[in-house]
Amino acid sequence: MTDDRHGNQNHGNDTRYLDDDTWRHYNSRIFPLLENRVRNHQRKVRYCREDRVIDIRREFIKQLPDNTRQIEYPNLRGTWHSDAKNELAECDLVFFDPDIGIIAQLPVAPIRASEYSTIVEINDYDWCDWLVIQFLQPRCRFDQLCANPITASAQRMNKKVVAFIASAIAFLYVTDNIDMMLLRRVFERWDTKISTQILIA
Numbered sequence: 001m002t003d004d005r006h007g008n009q010n011h012g013n014d015t016r017y018l019d020d021d022t023w024r025h026y027n028s029r030i031f032p033l034l035e036n037r038v039r040n041h042q043r044k045v046r047y048c049r050e051d052r053v054i055d056i057r058r059e060f061i062k063q064l065p066d067n068t069r070q071i072e073y074p075n076l077r078g079t080w081h082s083d084a085k086n087e088l089a090e091c092d093l094v095f096f097d098p099d100i101g102i103i104a105q106l107p108v109a110p111i112r113a114s115e116y117s118t119i120v121e122i123n124d125y126d127w128c129d130w131l132v133i134q135f136l137q138p139r140c141r142f143d144q145l146c147a148n149p150i151t152a153s154a155q156r157m158n159k160k161v162v163a164f165i166a167s168a169i170a171f172l173y174v175t176d177n178i179d180m181m182l183l184r185r186v187f188e189r190w191d192t193k194i195s196t197q198i199l200i201a
Contacts, residue, residue, distance in 0.1 A: 003067055060084045064080060065114075066110045069110075085124060091128050093128055093131060094125050094131070096117055096122055096130060096131070099114070099116070102119055102149050103117075129173065129174060129175040130173070130175075133172075134170045136165070145170060145172070148172065151200065159176045160200050161199040163196065165197065172199075180198060
């Protein structure tokens with residue numbers, strides 16, 4: 001979570017998917033809930049909890065310390081990260097959605113740093129599976145995904161990686177528990193607009 005004034009205020013304004021009914025049938029319960037909230041300008045994470053979009057057992061909603069002095073930021077970020085790990089210690093899947101992406105080392109400026117997660121921070125959740133959102137450039141998508149720091153790190157940790165791709169967004173699912181042969185059979189029967197690619201089996 002970041003301050004409401006943080007980042008590009010135009011991000012998230014592309015809601016044309018709400019006018020495309022082909023998406024509605026994939027989840028006829030969740031789609032109208034999200035549609036109602038977006039149309040009523042109620043775009044807060046708490047509404048997902050109130051509407052029971054998903055059954056949230058654990059969540060960490062402490063805001064990143066992006067409104068702080070540069071000298072204080074590393075310690076405050078470290079405390080934030082430690083608190084997050086403790087709160088999510090019982091989870092078997094953790095979702096990461098950094099504003100811009102995953103990098104090796106955070107920028108010095110607090111506001112810029114809050115736009116990223118580091119690979120070290122994500123690796124610290126070694127007890128569970130990860131779902132990490134990544135934005136893709138139009139060309140050479142497969143190369144981008146294979147060169148992604150999450151993919152490289154997962155390979156070093158002997159984890160498996162599956163990419164779910166919709167338009168310019170990829171969700172990387174990182175696990176060491178899934179039977180990839182079973183997953184391949186599921187994908188062969190899965191009629192969606194989301195393409196899938198097993199990066200590391």
